[in-house]
Amino acid sequence: MTARPVTIVEVGPRDGFQGIxxxxxxERKIQFIERLAATGLERFEITSCVSDKAVPQLADAKDVIAASQGVPGVHGQVLIPTASRARxxxxxxxxxxxxxxxVxxxxxxxxxxxTPEESVSDYAAMIADLPPGIxxxxxxxxxxxxxxxxxxxxxQVLTLLDQLIPLAPTAEIALCDTTGKAVPDQVGEVFDAVISRFPEVRSWAVHTHDTYGLGLANVHAAWEAGVRVVDAAFAGLGGCPFAPGASGNVATEDVVWMFERRGxxxxxxxxxxIEIAKDGACIPGASAGGRVRKALAGCA
Structure with a gap:
């Protein structure tokens, strides 16, 4: 095995569940987190603090946050869109x-x-109020x-990051293919540009959707550009409610299979x-994706 391991952030409990x-x-959400953690996954996006009316599936954020803290080995991040939701x-x-x-x-x-400019100001205000250790x-x-x-x-990406990165140079930065329309050469070009422009950033991440079947190829392109943190959702669950037409995230099992095959x-x-992904694909209302689950487990 190479000495350059990849870190997978399991976003199924947030991005995968939010559109169901x-x-x-x-209790079922926590069971999934516990089972996923037992596979060796450590980083999770466990939920989001957002409007209950906009995303009813995440109305239990408080309980999920509290319960996940009792799961051994889980480092759970919470997605927030504003400083008030951060509080x-x-x-x-x-x-x-x-x-x-x-962007x-x-x-x-x-x-x-x-506007993005208003979000930049809000981000700056949030950082100013963050307590130590976050x-x-x-x-x-x-x-x-x-x-x-x-x-x-x-x-456009560079211009926005020019404003954001000086506010918190130690933050991990994830570039997200919200619609799933990115192609590998574009992903490589953008990451080459941002990594070159902002050498002070210690960790870059990629978040892809598989709308057009290129999620895994785009992950690989990001890896080749130097990215070592990858977001993925078990069973390929997900899809942004605020991005019409976007399908699920790249499947965690597909990402694992690809990297392990590469050594x-x-x-x-x-x-x-795979067993957990099979159960995830059967969640009522879920739209599952990915290929490895079907190839290795014969799941329809």
Missing amino acids: VPFIPT QALAFGARSLAYVLS SESHNRNNVRR SLRLNIATAFDCPFEGRIGTE IQTNVDLSAL
Whole structure:
């Protein structure tokens, strides 16, 4: 095995669940986190503090945050779109936050009802109020494509990051293919540009969707550019409610299979993960994706 392992962030409990209409019992969500942690996964996006009306599936954020803290080995981040939601997450006991804003104005207005510039100011205010010991990630949505504006230029991403990175240079930065329309050469180009421009950033991550079947190829392109943190959702669950047409995340089991076949450590038990993915695909209202689950387990 190579000495350059990849870190997988399991986002199924947030991104994978958020678009499912029938409410998943909180106890069931925690069971999935416990089982996924037992496979060797350590980093999770466990929930999001957002409007209960906008995303009813995540109305139990407080309980999920509290319960996940009792799961051994789990480092759980909470997605937050505003400084006020960050305060809520911290009040619920969160110790790791992932702030999200979009490159495109149309998507940011649709998602959080403000311009990207207003989100930058809000992010700065949030950082100023953060207590010690809180880990921080910055999720840059529509970094490659916007459902309303189309393909996003690399310079647009760089211009936004020019404003954001000096505010918290130690934050992990994730570039997100919100619509799943990115292609591998574009992913490589954008990551080459940002990694070169911002050498002070210690950790870059990639978040892909598999709408057009290129989620895994885009993960590989990001890896080749130097990215070592990958978001994925078991059973390929997910899809952004605020990005019309976007399908699920790249499947965690697909990511594990690809890297292990390349000789790159994931420290994840693929056989155990497949069994959990089979159950995830059967959640009422879920739309599952991925290929490895079907190839190895014969699951329809």
